[in-house]
Amino acid sequence: MTTELAIARRAFRQLRVGAVVCAVAFGLTVASSATTYASSFPTPASRQQLAASVGGDVGFAVLFGPVDRIDTVGGYAAYKSFVFLTSIGAVWAALAATRVLRGEEDAGRWQLVLAGRTRAARATVATTAALGLAVAIVFAGTAVLTALAGRDPKVGLGVGGSLLYAASLAVAPAVFGAVGAVTSQLGRSRRVASALALGVVGASFVVRMVADAGPSTRWLLWATPFGWTERIRPFTEDDPRPLVVAALAVAALVAAAAVLAGRRDVGDGTFSSADAAPPRTAGLGSPFGLAVRLERASILGWFAGVAATGLILGSLSEITTHPAPASMSGMLDRFALQGAFLDQFLGISFLFLASLAALLAASQVGAAGEEEESGRLVHALGGTTGRTAWFAGRLALAAVAVVAASVLGGGATWVGARARGVPVGAGELLGAGLNVAPSALVALGVGALSLALAPAVAGRVVYALVAWSLIADVVGALVSGTGWLAQLSLFHHMALAPAQGVDPVTLVATLAVAGGLAAVATAAFARRDLDAG
Amino acid sequence: MSAAPAAIRTEGLTKRFGRTTALDGLDLEIAPGEVFGYLGPNGAGKSTTIALLLGLIRPTAGTASIFGADPWREATTAHRHVAYVPSEANLWPGLTAAETLRFLANVHGTVDEAYRDELLERFDLDPDKKVRALSHGNRQKVLLVAAFASRADLLLLDEPTTGLDPLKEQVFQACVAEAHEQGQTVLLSSHVLSQVEATCDRVAMLRAGRIIEIGHLDVLRGLVAVQVRAVLDGAVPDLAGVPGVGNVVVQGSTVDCEVSGSMQPLLAVLADAGVHHLTTREPSLEELFVRHYEEP
Structure with a gap:
């Protein structure tokens, strides 16, 4: 038991920073949206009017969850933060779980752990317990900050409601952390395990959107962890039943992970490929060629995710062709969208696609950082390829992938929309897709700078930046004078085309920032000591 | 140049x-x-x-x-x-x-x-x-x-x-x-x-x-004493004053010692006592290594 305690403590040390950051981000997001709402809509009449203007609209329900209870502070705060916080929590927990389980195994440290007085199954459970503690920190931080904000009589959120709300937000990280524990047993490397876990997150997200698309599919909410969070409806209906479902799911997943861990060989996976193969010469001619060869599967996976998201959002856009509510302006404080409701729906859809393109950049940055941290880069640079050329090649590969994913997202959205007979132009949506690329390239530029300065954490820096960008404007509104925080969002200056007009100057400026970051990073990378592994 | x-x-x-x-x-x-x-x-x-x-x-x-x-x-x-x-x-x-x-x-x-x-x-x-x-x-x-x-x-x-x-x-x-x-x-x-x-x-x-x-390597080896073991016919003479000899250990008619520099003075003394068997061993690199790094 003391061995397991030591294992859990060690895993927790790797998780605690992320957990605290998540807790603070969650708490501040909720507190700020509640406070802002209370001051923007001080009277019951103004709240009724807001609710009446958008309430029950299915287009927004698909994107952000049901909008019908926004006539209360709690209902609004829950609605406002639902999609972004659950997504951030899910991605964080999935990646954290595969890092402390399969990542440790990849690095050979798990084998050291198992040399102690423990078994693979017990060590796995101990590690997931640390993950549970990390999720508990997210829960506690969110609950405390929500309750503190709720003490303001204008806001008026009770302790019980705050606790239930924090619990509802803990559902996604808890369940997807457990999913990551299972995929860590299935995949044979951290990258495969992470990709599988993120695939489950993506599929669960899509199921939630479909569930919110109409009454006939509403039952699907029970099939996705995001639906469980939504069904709880804290502050309004306070239904705790989904928490029981979530707890059962976590228990089942952890048990499955433990059983799988006990059955397989260490270093192996349940899904494994052959250990021997005839040589394939593709991509062995240069370090750049090798990078293309090694990253191809990952990039194609992201393309598939982007295409699926575009297709689904495009086809769901059909529901917006029914008459739109009269006034959206009060509701859409974040996005200040204009134009037809269809365009507004599509504009937000492209924000999701922009996030995916930026996450693709994060994944490429993480892969490049791992190349150095693992000690492999030394061999790639042992010949006539200079380090500037290698670095620029990695950035170019990632940039091409980001731009291709952006255009692909636009194209897939168009295909999805046209398949349902929605009247949108291919050029318009391809352009809207291309419009998200510069912002994602800024994420790549920040990643490049992190690679040049701190390669070990470069991938995580970009993941955190994307998460921040999705909640920045909400948190930035918390205290007057902190509005500049919102400016630090990747998407702050990105027009939500096709709803918003694209300003060429902004676009060029964004590209210039991305290019400048990449150039500075390349110069810095050439000047610093390499990690020889 | x-x-x-x-x-x-x-x-x-x-x-x-x-x-x-x-x-x-x-x-x-x-x-x-x-x-x-x-x-x-x-x-x-x-x-x-x-x-x-x-x-x-x-x-x-x-x-x-x-x-x-x-x-x-x-x-x-x-x-x-x-x-x-x-x-x-x-x-x-x-x-x-x-x-x-x-x-x-x-x-x-x-x-x-x-x-x-x-x-x-x-x-x-x-x-x-x-x-x-x-x-x-x-x-x-x-x-x-x-x-x-x-x-x-x-x-x-x-x-x-x-x-x-x-x-x-x-x-x-x-x-x-x-x-x-x-x-x-x-x-x-x-x-x-x-x-x-x-x-x-x-x-x-x-x-x-x-x-x-x-x-x-040969030069470096010369910096370290050679190990000598001699089995004598009779009693072991007193080697204390012999130049270059150190770390003398006597056990019966067998003597182990280290010699730095010339072997001649030791051989002269031992020859008088009657040598039954004599082995010398060059220091290994390991001994050289230990010598250099053992000292504080």
Whole structure:
């Protein structure tokens, strides 16, 4: 038991920073949206009017969850933060779980752990317990900050409601952390395990959107962890039943992970490929060629995710062709969208696609950082390829992938929309897709700078930046004078085309920032000591 | 001015990491064709030297050159001459050994394919196995095969045989000898002192970032006393006053002692007592090593 305690403590040390950051981000997001709402809509009449203007609209329900209870502070705060916080929590927990389980195994440290007085199954459970503690920190931080904000009589959120709300937000990280524990047993490397876990997150997200698309599919909410969070409806209906479902799911997943861990060989996976193969010469001619060869599967996976998201959002856009509510302006404080409701729906859809393109950049940055941290880069640079050329090649590969994913997202959205007979132009949506690329390239530029300065954490820096960008404007509104925080969002200056007009100057400026970051990073990378592994 | 540049030349080469001085004013010159042993305890600065010679890290002070090229500023020129084997083979787990060898050959630019195939046989390495399925020692073989098959002018070997079994250790030593015959230069950083004794012409000993001893192995050995054991016909005479003799241990008619400098005074005394049997033993590099590093 003391061995397991030591294992859990060690895993927790790797998780605690992320957990605290998540807790603070969650708490501040909720507190700020509640406070802002209370001051923007001080009277019951103004709240009724807001609710009446958008309430029950299915287009927004698909994107952000049901909008019908926004006539209360709690209902609004829950609605406002639902999609972004659950997504951030899910991605964080999935990646954290595969890092402390399969990542440790990849690095050979798990084998050291198992040399102690423990078994693979017990060590796995101990590690997931640390993950549970990390999720508990997210829960506690969110609950405390929500309750503190709720003490303001204008806001008026009770302790019980705050606790239930924090619990509802803990559902996604808890369940997807457990999913990551299972995929860590299935995949044979951290990258495969992470990709599988993120695939489950993506599929669960899509199921939630479909569930919110109409009454006939509403039952699907029970099939996705995001639906469980939504069904709880804290502050309004306070239904705790989904928490029981979530707890059962976590228990089942952890048990499955433990059983799988006990059955397989260490270093192996349940899904494994052959250990021997005839040589394939593709991509062995240069370090750049090798990078293309090694990253191809990952990039194609992201393309598939982007295409699926575009297709689904495009086809769901059909529901917006029914008459739109009269006034959206009060509701859409974040996005200040204009134009037809269809365009507004599509504009937000492209924000999701922009996030995916930026996450693709994060994944490429993480892969490049791992190349150095693992000690492999030394061999790639042992010949006539200079380090500037290698670095620029990695950035170019990632940039091409980001731009291709952006255009692909636009194209897939168009295909999805046209398949349902929605009247949108291919050029318009391809352009809207291309419009998200510069912002994602800024994420790549920040990643490049992190690679040049701190390669070990470069991938995580970009993941955190994307998460921040999705909640920045909400948190930035918390205290007057902190509005500049919102400016630090990747998407702050990105027009939500096709709803918003694209300003060429902004676009060029964004590209210039991305290019400048990449150039500075390349110069810095050439000047610093390499990690020889 | 010498016509051909040294394979390795460093002048005052210094590397500090924060407050730690990993390498402190290293002056080293290794001629083309030399097999040079680089010794020192963990943390003495051996790997730091090699990282500097590869241009992976930047010197805090001093200069280094590989066949006349600065490894930091002219990394790709310097790399044309160099093949490198670290103590830990971190390779791409999804590539097979053959694919890795092909990649490394393309990166380096030269490969003797016939010799590579021969080395695969001699090291007993299955080229179709993926790296992730290879043991530590087998991964190490991939890099050794790549380095020797490249026929690079300079082999930088940083504890290259960790994880290798004794049979493959012999293959390794044979390969170093073949490289030597080919006129290649080898810098061999190692803890396996028998390996260094078997392969190297000259050695340098490093402590806390500084060279404390450098020279031909035979010369270095001369710095340390020879072990003498004599079994005498009669009683052991008093050896206390004999010049150069120390650490005398007498057990019956057997005497063990150490002799530095000339053997003559000891032999004269022993001959009078009547020698039944006499053995002398040169100090091993290990003893040399222990001598140098044991003292505080």
